[in-house]
Amino acid sequence: MHTFTEAFSLALALILTGGSDLYQIVGLSLQVSLGATLVACALGLPLGALVAIARFRGRNLLLIVMNALMGLPPVVVGLLVYLQLSRSGPLGFLGLLYTPTAMVIAQTILITPIIAALSRQVLEDLHGEYAEQFRSLCLRPAQVMGALLWDGRHALLTVGLAGFGRAVAEVGAVMIVGGNIDHLTRVMTTAIALETSKGDLPLALALGLVLLGLALVINGAVQALRPAAQRPVHV
Amino acid sequence: MLTSRFLTSSALVLGLTGGAMAQDTSILVQSTTSTANSGLYDHLLPLFTEKTGIQVNVVAVGTGQAIQNAQNCDADVLLVHAKPAEEKFVAEGYGTQRTDLMYNDFVVVGPEADPAGVTGMTDAEAALAKIAEAGALFASRGDDSGTHKKELALWQAAGVDPATGSGDWYRETGSGMGATLNAGIGMGGYVLTDRATWISFDNKQDYTIAVEGDTDMFNQYGVIPVNPEKCPEVKIEAAQDFADWLVSAEGQAAIADYTIDGQQLFFPNAPQS
Numbered sequence: 001m002h003t004f005t006e007a008f009s010l011a012l013a014l015i016l017t018g019g020s021d022l023y024q025i026v027g028l029s030l031q032v033s034l035g036a037t038l039v040a041c042a043l044g045l046p047l048g049a050l051v052a053i054a055r056f057r058g059r060n061l062l063l064i065v066m067n068a069l070m071g072l073p074p075v076v077v078g079l080l081v082y083l084q085l086s087r088s089g090p091l092g093f094l095g096l097l098y099t100p101t102a103m104v105i106a107q108t109i110l111i112t113p114i115i116a117a118l119s120r121q122v123l124e125d126l127h128g129e130y131a132e133q134f135r136s137l138c139l140r141p142a143q144v145m146g147a148l149l150w151d152g153r154h155a156l157l158t159v160g161l162a163g164f165g166r167a168v169a170e171v172g173a174v175m176i177v178g179g180n181i182d183h184l185t186r187v188m189t190t191a192i193a194l195e196t197s198k199g200d201l202p203l204a205l206a207l208g209l210v211l212l213g214l215a216l217v218i219n220g221a222v223q224a225l226r227p228a229a230q231r232p233v234h235v
Numbered sequence: 236m237l238t239s240r241f242l243t244s245s246a247l248v249l250g251l252t253g254g255a256m257a258q259d260t261s262i263l264v265q266s267t268t269s270t271a272n273s274g275l276y277d278h279l280l281p282l283f284t285e286k287t288g289i290q291v292n293v294v295a296v297g298t299g300q301a302i303q304n305a306q307n308c309d310a311d312v313l314l315v316h317a318k319p320a321e322e323k324f325v326a327e328g329y330g331t332q333r334t335d336l337m338y339n340d341f342v343v344v345g346p347e348a349d350p351a352g353v354t355g356m357t358d359a360e361a362a363l364a365k366i367a368e369a370g371a372l373f374a375s376r377g378d379d380s381g382t383h384k385k386e387l388a389l390w391q392a393a394g395v396d397p398a399t400g401s402g403d404w405y406r407e408t409g410s411g412m413g414a415t416l417n418a419g420i421g422m423g424g425y426v427l428t429d430r431a432t433w434i435s436f437d438n439k440q441d442y443t444i445a446v447e448g449d450t451d452m453f454n455q456y457g458v459i460p461v462n463p464e465k466c467p468e469v470k471i472e473a474a475q476d477f478a479d480w481l482v483s484a485e486g487q488a489a490i491a492d493y494t495i496d497g498q499q500l501f502f503p504n505a506p507q508s
Contacts, residue, residue: 086304086307086308086309087307087308087309087466087468088306088307088308088309088466089307092308092468095468097309098263098292098294098309179292179294180294180295181292181293181294182277182292182293184292194272196413196414196417197268197272197411197412197413197414197417198272198413198435198436198437199413199416199417199436199437199438199439200437200438201437201438
């Protein structure tokens with residue numbers, strides 16, 4: 001299909017000649033999804049660590065709920081946030097609907113369960129290895145959580161990337177709460193949806209390639225930031 | 236210390252994103268997709284903004300959703316194309332006043348193979364009846380949009396209940412005009428679309444306009460400022476400025492000036508005082 005070759009050359013041309021519109025869209029995508037990932041990590045990592053070491057009634061039920069929420073449909077999250085932020089909704093007075101902040105809120109809700117559930121699994125496994133040591137040192141729960149989070153930081157980086165990947169790739173939530181407003185709330189995925197609906201499939205695909213390239217760059221950068229000792233040794 | 240730095244950077248991200256939207260002289264328009272997808276706003280809005288300094292932000296959704304959003308007070312101006320629903324919106328107090336703005340028309344597009352043999356017909360009802368009789372595929376918006384409402388009215392006039400063929404020859408996509416065109420063209424079915432979206436649509440493949448020219452396929456657009464009595468946050472002055480400019484001689488001329496490949500997409504018909 002010639003659409004693919006057309007899309008590839010178009011994607012290349014887009015990146016090289018760019019134009020401020022593309023950079024603005026890419027920039028907003030990054031800003032919103034990285035913002036959501038940061039907030040989701042700030043909420044989800046402590047929650048994951050807490051559930052990993054705590055034993056209480058109903059814990060299994062909580063685990064099931066946390067794991068199930070990883071499958072939250074973006075469009076439902078968008079709708080729920082819309083109903084809250086709408087001028088006729090309870091938080092309408094904040095005037096946040098159709099702003100990047102609303103998009104950060106929606107994506108944060110979408111990926112916090114992912115961060116919490118995945119980090120819980122990582123940290124629980126880690127805790128199994130260290131539990132006796134922690135007990136012999138008589139550490140307080142907060143200290144245990146801190147030690148686990150620090151020790152598992154490399155695995156948790158991947159957890160964060162999973163959350164970011166989900167956020168930057170979703171379209172349903174940002175479309176509803178952002179409104180895909182040109183030069184204000186248009187991000188990569190809503191731009192792709194728009195070009196598809198205009199029937200400009202090569203441009204839509206080219207934007208998709210740019211988004212994919214962006215994900216590659218970010219994951220590559222994170223990989224490069226890891227200390228050499230953490231990389232597998234090649235023999 | 237790490238935590239505080241982390242929190243500062245999170246706050247920075249949020250602060251930056253929050254700051255980007257602070258614009259006092261901006262209004263929000265809930266609009267039908269055809270006016271946005273066809274590029275009309277890209278042509279009109281810079282002219283208006285240059286004249287008044289008012290920034291216009293457009294949310295383009297189906298007419299049904301646009302009206303619903305405006306009823307939730309999430310708009311300053313409503314610009315859609317479903318006259319009965321618009322009049323109801325005003326009658327219920329959500330809008331101050333509805334004004335005819337411009338028109339174009341709906342067309343039925345179909346594949347070259349023309350399985351129902353309707354190409355060249357000018358009677359929309361007869362053409363639809365023929366499509367139903369032949370059991371030829373028809374892709375419907377199915378999303379309560381202005382185009383969907385018009386399509387249902389045409390089926391009713393044709394004496395056909397397409398719901399009986401739902402999932403069979405009658406395929407309701409439940410999505411926007413562009414997505415429905417993509418789907419209809421993908422499956423080789425007929426599609427009712429407004430002419431502006433069709434002219435500006437890039438994925439036509441072997442499709443052409445099969446049925447056009449019926450007065451029943453007239454497509455009227457209207458503009459309505461949202462009523463501040465229902466929605467106190469509405470920026471009524473700027474909203475009224477925008478509506479007034481659109482129907483002014485200057486705005487109407489700007490609408491008429493917009494063409495793609497030499498074809499005019501919208502025909503201004505606001506009442507001139």
